[in-house]
Amino acid sequence: MTLTYFKRFRMEYDLGQPLYEPPELPAGYWLLSWDERLVEGHAVAKFESFRFELDANVFPCLGDLEGCHRLVREIFSRPGFLPQATWLVGTQNNPSKRFEYCGTIQGIRDDRGIGSIQNLGVTPAHRGRGLGQILLWHALRGFTDLGIERSSLEVTAQNSKALELYQRLGFRTTKTVYKAIDVAFA
Numbered sequence: 001m002t003l004t005y006f007k008r009f010r011m012e013y014d015l016g017q018p019l020y021e022p023p024e025l026p027a028g029y030w031l032l033s034w035d036e037r038l039v040e041g042h043a044v045a046k047f048e049s050f051r052f053e054l055d056a057n058v059f060p061c062l063g064d065l066e067g068c069h070r071l072v073r074e075i076f077s078r079p080g081f082l083p084q085a086t087w088l089v090g091t092q093n094n095p096s097k098r099f100e101y102c103g104t105i106q107g108i109r110d111d112r113g114i115g116s117i118q119n120l121g122v123t124p125a126h127r128g129r130g131l132g133q134i135l136l137w138h139a140l141r142g143f144t145d146l147g148i149e150r151s152s153l154e155v156t157a158q159n160s161k162a163l164e165l166y167q168r169l170g171f172r173t174t175k176t177v178y179k180a181i182d183v184a185f186a
């Protein structure tokens, strides 16, 4: 067994402060609130967002479509799952104009009552247009609407793009954790 340790930061957002101003949803994108029929959409958007990213090494299920299906089903069946903090983005902004899912976020209330963000992901072709900030804003807004006072997420330290985005939006690092992966199976 060869273990590799990935450094990750736990970050928190104080929902007592005013929420940041999200960018406007760009033309040609649709924001979809939670619906049971969108399980497949969340799984596909998650897979396409993470399959070539560092986090697919940290959590191998993210690099596998069936693994993403299992993961979203598991998230949606948890007692703390929050439909109000779970959003999907769809678009036809692609050369073939076919509809595709291009962004996903899910929220749960953990056992300490904190609104926990699960796997924010935007597919590569649709990044840098504000979709990440929009999805995160809607999840945070879902938490505040439910009276939740704090939100948290975990980000891999080497994921500088995501880390900088979270810092800029007002998340603060509260803890450093190490995730051990057996590279023989990763």
Ligand SMILES: CC(C)(COP(=O)(O)OP(=O)(O)OC[C@H]1O[C@@H](n2cnc3c(N)ncnc32)[C@H](O)[C@@H]1OP(=O)(O)O)[C@@H](O)C(=O)NCCC(=O)NCCS
Pocket (backbone or CB within 6 Å): 023, 049, 050, 053, 055, 119, 120, 121, 122, 123, 126, 127, 128, 129, 130, 131, 132, 133, 134, 154, 155, 156, 159, 161, 162, 164, 165, 168
């Ligand atoms: C992290 C991630 C979700 C960000 O999604 P995104 O849609 O690109 O995020 P945004 O567009 O809201 O913000 C990203 C950058 O684009 C910029 N941006 C925002 N709106 C923009 C617009 N209309 N036009 C151009 N750029 C814009 C933002 O200012 C931000 O700049 P920064 O790089 O200086 O921080 C995405 O890169 C991703 O899915 N990565 C892989 C999965 C992953 O690692 N997820 C995080 C797990 S913790």
